[in-house]
Amino acid sequence: MLQHNILLICRSFKKYYGTFCINLIGLSTGLTAALFIYLWVHDELTVDTFHEKDRQLFQVLKNTPTESGIFTMDGTPARLAEALAKEIPEVEYAASVTNSDWSSGKGLISYNGTRINAEGQFVSKDYFNVFSYSFIQGDQKTALSDKYNIILSENLAMKLFNTTDDVVGKIVEWKHEGLDGLFTVSGIYKQLPANSSIKADMLLNYELFLEKNPKLEDWRNSDPSTYLVLRKDTDVDRFNTKISGFIKSKNKNSEATIFLQHYSEKYLHNRYENGKPAGGRMAYVTLFSIVAVFILLNACINFMNLSTAKAMRRFKEVGVRKVMGAKRRTLIFQFLLESMLMTSLSFIAAVVLIRLLLPWFNEITAKQLSLSFDPRLIMGAFGIAILTGVVSGSYPSLYLSNFNPVAALKGKLNSHIGELWTRKGLVLFQSMISVILMISTWIVYKQIELVQTKNLGYNRDNIVYFEMGANDAIKDNKAFESDLELRLQEVKRIPGVLNASNFRHSITNRQGGTTDVSWEGKDPNNSIEFTDLAGGYDFIETLGIEMKAGRSYSRDFAAEQSKVVLNEKAVEVMGLKDPVGKVIRIWGEDQEIIGVTKNFHFQSLYEEIKPLFFDLSVNRRVSKIMVKIKAGSERETLEQLGKLYAVHNPGVAFEYAFLDSDYQALYESENRVAALSKYFAGISIVISCLGLFGLAVFTAERKKKEIGIRKVLGSSVFRIVYLLSGEFFKTVFVSLLIAFPISYMVTRKWLDSFAYKIELSWWHFVGTGILVLLVTGLTIGAQAVKAALANPTKSLKEE
Incomplete structure (x- = not known):
């Protein structure tokens, strides 16, 4: 029976070749975009999660009241980690690390005439109890026991010594920020994963850093970052309450308070407004996840609309099968199988496209994504494909299997009002999503343009x-x-x-x-x-x-x-x-x-x-x-x-x-978002246009006799074009009215995260609306004009 159904499906694909091509292009394009977004989102969500004590690992952030609100920063007093570890029993380990301002300037490391610019960080003694490193040589427990010890990354060791063997104990010279001297190599660590936010080439003793910068010993100064590993089952909210005034206990004039943030959440939740979380990269992860869902829905809607629109071609097939004893669940299974087969072909095409386009996508996102055999990645991709097949095939299978066999065989099956409104609603939804994506992309570009051209008060050019x-x-x-x-x-x-x-x-x-x-x-x-x-x-x-x-x-x-x-x-x-x-x-x-x-x-x-x-x-x-x-x-x-x-x-x-x-x-994140939004908005528009084109073709075919009669009776070409395209334009116009306020709220919320931002203007929305109507006109207009200019005798003499 399965073989028989597959044979019927293949015949259907061959018979309705145009529909098959439109569905294949739409679904494969939608799946390609969704899978690209899935790869990107999966990578974003796994940044810094590889540390062994991930769930217990936190960074201390500091809130300082200012005239314009509370300012949140990751710079903390230099001795905060040490004091918390001594005085707060819930703290299992604590580490201080020089922040980016101190570590971003590269120093010069040399050995036997080989001289390399390298980036280092100063870390305190419990650093390796907080963060997970794998040593090739040396002992983590004693690697920082001396102030003039230095730990090298695998890559730096290879550049400096051309090997990682027998390196421990060698003397290298390092010069940076007045911290010049001879250092003993006490360890070599394996290169951290690509999804690590730690980028240092080497690690040095934090006590040496404080020795050379004694002003940082004062609790009124803030520069290094502080990281904690809390004991298991510690209530983080209670702990935050407990340590909130810790800096004030050391500096009575301080108004600063401190609190914890999960270290692995720092990458995605890196923005605070007035002391409260205000998004960050996580907002873009959520945004593109929603975009992926909408793009897939657009592709599924095309399949639904075209499947139901061509129902008039298939109602006799359904009628015959029902007369011959086919039950409704059998027909539902056949049409769902047809949808799953179409989705499978689209999924294969999408995987091929991803293979071809992945280098280009990595260049845009500045990542190193790959189609690896990660079980979670594979299950996620298959899950997307199966869900797409079920969603796209559900409505057509229920609709087609519900035909009355007698009416179907007599050719008296007419579209009812519910079907028409459902189809209009789906087209409206497609257009609305495309409009929201277009407006959002435009606003993002205008804000990035402001960022790039704003007078900063200094000249950064050249x-x-x-x-x-x-x-x-x-x-x-x-x-x-x-x-x-x-x-x-x-x-x-x-x-x-x-x-x-x-x-x-x-x-x-x-x-x-x-x-x-x-x-x-x-x-x-x-x-x-x-x-x-x-x-x-x-x-x-x-x-x-x-x-x-x-x-x-x-x-x-x-x-x-x-x-x-x-x-x-x-x-x-x-x-x-x-x-x-x-x-x-x-x-x-x-x-x-x-x-x-x-x-x-x-x-x-x-x-x-x-x-x-x-x-x-x-x-x-x-x-x-x-x-x-x-x-x-x-x-x-x-x-x-x-x-x-x-x-x-x-x-x-x-x-x-x-x-x-x-x-x-x-503004790397914003620039990446702008670039990705441009492509995904374009994909959404293409998919919507494919759907509109397919529906225009079927509308023209279904009404070809009516068009012929109207032409014989003297109707003009313009009147016939309006007849075929008027409903589409009305639907798209309604979608614009719905999309404009939603777009305004979404873009306004994003812009509010900037202290300096563009003003939203009416022409951002009206301009997009005109463009959408123009694209709609070009998509369905050609088919409408073709139908209006057709010879009426050809349509009237059939049957």
Whole structure:
């Protein structure tokens, strides 16, 4: 019986070849999009979940009250992990790790003449009890027992030694941020999985970091990140209540509170507004999961509509089968089998398409996705295919199997009002989803355009930066300052260089800060967190930051390191009038205000501008040099910079980055979403148009005699085109009226996550509506005109 049914289905596919092709293209396209999204979502959901103590592993986040609301950050006091482990019994292990601002600057590691720029992190003694690493060599328990121990990744060890064997015990030299010295290799760890957010090439002892940065011992400063492993069965809500005021117990003037977030949730839930979770990448995971469902539904709707629309062709087949004794459940099984077979063919086509398009998809998403034999992945993909077959075949099988055999054989089977409204409703749903996707994609693009073109208060164009490297002969800070000045002057003499300076912190997304700032008239109970930005002479000028009052740092004045430059926001929160010349106290030292800059964005546009002061750094081992290059001379200037770099750092590759690339990286998620939305919206439109085209063909065929009679009676071509396409346009127009308010709510909610955003305008919606109506007209208009121009005698002489 199964073989017989399959034979009938194959004959049906052959007989209704046009319908078969439309369904195959629609379902395979929908399945391809859904499976791509499934691969992407699966990868996103597994980031950082590989750690053995994943469910007990948390990161400590800090909430600080500000004038514009509560600011949440991952920078915490340097001794927080140690204090929590000692004083809170629920904490099994705690680890401190230098955050991205400190670790993002690469240092220079060398061995026997091989010199490599590498990125390191300083981690405390319990780090390997918190995070899961697999060692190739060395003992995790003792690897950080000495302050001058260093643990290398498998990749770095291969670059440095060309092997991972017998490496432990070897002495390497590392230079970074004044932490220069000889280090003993105490371990080699296997490269972490691709779905790990930890990107360090090596790990060093946290105590050495604090020794070189004693200011961080103060509980008023925040920079490193803190991670905890809680004992099993710990109530996290109660624990959060318990530790909320822990920082205040160490610093009575602090208003900051702390709380926990699951470490593996940090990647997806990385945004907070006013101290509360406000989405992050998880919003995009949810968004694209919904998009996948809607795209599949669109494809299924096509199948349903075309199957029921061609019912008039198959009612005699159903009538004969019923007269011959076929039960309704047998017919339901046949039509469901037809749907499953169509879905299976579409699934095979989708897998082939994914194989071909996966490299392109990986390039767009910046991932390393693959069609692996992961049981969960395979089960998920098959589940999507089976569900698609059942959903797409359910309504047609119930509809076709319900025909009255007598009426069917007499040819008196007419469409009832319920069927027509169901079909219209499905078309309306398809159009509505396409419109929502189109409007959302447009809004995302306009917001990204704003982000890319907004005046940040500084000029990031044609600014390149690179690691300064280290001169082995330098032993003290004064000699370093002279060497730094010499190098900057050499850089400035290169043709095409407009200006140059040195800096340490991230310029595009500076985190960290301090509350150790006081001034005359400050409320002792008021704790305000300031961000500091470390740079040298000409730092402000190289970035093109405008001064509002006073001056910036200059070599023409003495004792500049006892001077400070603030931004407008800092002056505002301090309540200072005529601030230039006044003295404030930072980190226990008097600092004279010599200038005030206009506000500029040193964090993402998700955040309001915060109070900031510039920290002049010329005799500390600042790791990076920034160069402003004349437009049009980038290639030649970079070549000369590379040659100069090679003079001071022989054997080390010249690695540089552009500041505008760093800025774009802040919105990588949004850029990926914009690119993916564009393609998925296009797929949804194509599927909807396929459905409309198929329905237009069947409508024209079903009404061909009526059209012939109308033409004989003198009806115009325009009137006949309106007859065939009018209902479609009405349905699409209603879908626009429903889609507009939904689109507004969805896009408004997304835009509200930005501190700086575009304004939604009526033309965003009307423009999309006109485009949709135009596409609808082109899709069904050609078929309608063809039917209207057909010779009426051909249709009237049949039967």
